[in-house]
Amino acid sequence: MVLETEAAVKKEAGVDKKSDEEYRQQLTELEYVVLREGGTERPFTGEFVEHFESGMYACKACGAELFSSDSKFDHGCGWPAFTEPVGKKTIQYVRDSSHGMERIEVRCAACESHLGHVFNDGPMPLQTRYCINSVALDFSDGESA
Numbered sequence: 001m002v003l004e005t006e007a008a009v010k011k012e013a014g015v016d017k018k019s020d021e022e023y024r025q026q027l028t029e030l031e032y033v034v035l036r037e038g039g040t041e042r043p044f045t046g047e048f049v050e051h052f053e054s055g056m057y058a059c060k061a062c063g064a065e066l067f068s069s070d071s072k073f074d075h076g077c078g079w080p081a082f083t084e085p086v087g088k089k090t091i092q093y094v095r096d097s098s099h100g101m102e103r104i105e106v107r108c109a110a111c112e113s114h115l116g117h118v119f120n121d122g123p124m125p126l127q128t129r130y131c132i133n134s135v136a137l138d139f140s141d142g143e144s145a
C-alpha cells in the first residue's frame with residue numbers, strides 16, 4: 001500500500017513537469033525569463049503591484065495555488081508582497097548568493113519555477129515578506145478563498 005501511494009505521488013508530481021519547449025510556447029518572453037531563468041521584472045511594472053482584490057494567486061507556469069489575497073500587503077518595494085504562502089509545501093526555498101547578496105530564493109514546489117525571494121522584514125507577527133514577480137503569477141478572483 002505504501003508503494004502504491006508513493007507511485008501515485010510521483011505520478012501526480014510528474015503531471016506538472018513540462019519540457020523547456022512547452023514553457024517557451026506557453027509563456028511570454030518576460031514570463032519565461034523570470035520563471036525559468038530566475039530573472040526579475042522591473043519594479044512597479046507588474047500588474048499585481050497595486051492589485052488588492054480578493055482571490056487566489058497561482059503559479060503562471062503550472063497553475064498551482066500559491067498565495068491568497070489575504071496575505072498580500074503593500075510594501076512599497078515595487079513588487080507584490082505576501083506574508084505567507086497558502087500551504088507549507090507549496091514553496092521551495094533555495095539559497096541564492098548571486099549579485100553579492102545572501103538571499104533566499106522562492107520557487108513553486110510543484111514545477112520548480114522561480115517566483116521571487118523571501119525576506120524577514122515583513123509585518124508582525126510573521127515578519128516574512130515574500131517578494132514575488134507579477135509575471136510569475138496568475139490571479140483568479142473568488143469569494144470562497
Ligand SMILES: [Zn+2]
Binds near residue numbers: 059064108109112113
Ligand atoms: Zn508552478
